[in-house]
Amino acid sequence: MAESRDYLEMAFHSITCFSDDGKLDLGELNRIVAIAEADGVVDDNEKRVLKGILGRVRPQEVDGALQARITELSKTLGVDLALKQD
Template sequence: MSKESRDFLEMAFHSVRCFGDDGRLDATELGKILAIAERDGVTDANELRVLSNIIARIRPDEIDTAMKAQLTAIARKFGIQVPEGTSA
């Protein structure tokens, strides 16, 4: 019997701490959340759902050059919709 990954719960918890800290999410914080999803070598549907929900909460004023690069890479790798004008 395989053990289902619970990394998506850790991702969600980490995002709450990041947003709660200063009300924003920066590229470094998003990278740490992404690292949780990727650490076992498989990014499952629950992790992608949580990642999509986190990205949907990013405000346009939070998207600097580093965040734009991070979001573009995520969109290309996972096909996740990112804020308008972010992905190339």
């Protein structure tokens, strides 16, 4: 089986998310996660890219719904997706 390259699509999509207003919102995060989940498995590359994307989000830009989704993803994916602290 060939290695998934969905992580590249995730990274590219994140660029467009951040370039429009400099922030990531819940809908944009959900679209990025949907790319990772499309094949039924979120692999290590996809987790790494997701962690990198969320590492660019500033805590003051996160509302309750986005934080809840990040917390949920951390638990379901088994990866620390904590936001960077300024």
